[in-house]
Amino acid sequence: MPFARKRPLIILNRDEKSYVQELSRSRTEASQAIERAKIILLYSESVSVSAIARQLQTNRPKVERCIDKVLQLGVIASLQDLPRKGKPPSISKEARAWVLSIACQKPKDFGYSYELWTTKLLSDHIKAKCKKAGHSCLEKLSRGTVSKFLTKSKIQPHKIRYYLERRDPDFDAKMEQVLYVYKEVEMLRNSDHKDYSVAILSYDEKPGIQAIDNTAPDLAPVPGEKPCFARDHEYVRHGTVSLMAGIDLLNGNIHGIVVDRHRSSEFIQFLKMIDMKYQKKSKIRIVLDNHSAHLSKETRVYLSSVPNRFEFIFTPKHGSWLNIIESFFGKMARTMLRGIRVHSKEELKERILKYLDEVNSDPVVFRWKYKMDTISVT
Secondary structure, three states: OOOOOOHHHHHHHHOHHHHHHHHHOOOOOOOHHHHHHHHHHHHHHOOOHHHHHHHHHHHOOHHHHHHHHHHHHHHHHOOOOOOOOOOOOOHHHHHHHHHHHOOOOOOHOOOOOOOOOOHHHHHHHHHHHOOOOOHHHHHHOHHEEEEEEEHHOOOOOOOOOOOOOOOOHHHHHHHHHHHHHHHHHHHHHHHHOOOOOEEEEEEEEEEEEEEEEOOOOOOOOOOOOOOOOOOOOOOOEEEEEEEEEEEEEOOOEEEEEEEEOHHHHHHHOOOHHHHHHHOOOOOEEEEOOOHHHHOOOHHHHHHHHHHOOOEEEEEEOHHHOOOOHHHHHHHHHHOOOOOOOOOOOOHHHHHHHHHHHHHHOOOOOOOOOOOOOOOOOO
């Protein structure tokens, strides 16, 4: 007597079969959906429930549940998880809110030495204090559950993201002055008539450049054996130097001096060098920050000795990113200074000045883009 099926055969139309076949071969979809698609395909080809369970290395009840869902709800609906009643939550909404309120405070506020929470410290604190706070349901709280709470609420109390507070009440006005200078530079560069009556520089200091020496020689790469330079981890410090540099925004040339310190006297030394670089009839406009040396009594005495020669345009406080020379310093740190080793501070100074000469042999004109469309020069 032939075998009689207890369930009717699943009949797939062309679109359903194509969709289920594609899903069964997927490598990115959820494994449960892929398994259900394979069950549906096999059963639609008259393969028995037991044979499907053996082939897919699963059990008959799972196969039967999948087939029943298809027969009751259709192919598409059966591929998804159906909503369930689920177990009632053992942790109340109020308790969860209390956990998050603790996470949004610092551990030091509760008497710990830590500045930021770890999941262990947070879970231990909650378990110790929950009963007194009226949330006894948290007495067995695990670190994993704490992580789930934080992830769901998009809170990361173990991390710090830095921001910059605008402490200068005249920030926007000062920024507009700097952008106005950059707009003027853009117009002068695009003009057919080169105006040599003005020179425009972006100036800043790069302090704390370390003169570091090896205690053992570097080992060169060996093709096929050692892909990169090898360096002993120990080193010797010879001190630090400061680069005081200004970039000519019209032609890209870098003017710089390397000094041991960056006080008013060194800044005046830089200004005197710049004064020698340009024609006496030229006005030298310099974009720079609010360092005390730039406004000191000593500096102003020198500026009085060369009246109408210099004009300072100050960036806002905490607005050093508006200064184009910072881009040059960043490139220098990523290239020439990366991994540098020298035998003395004097060697470091010589190599920095040599680098400036190399840059000036093929200068790059920096172009400012941010908010330039909001500035107009009449």
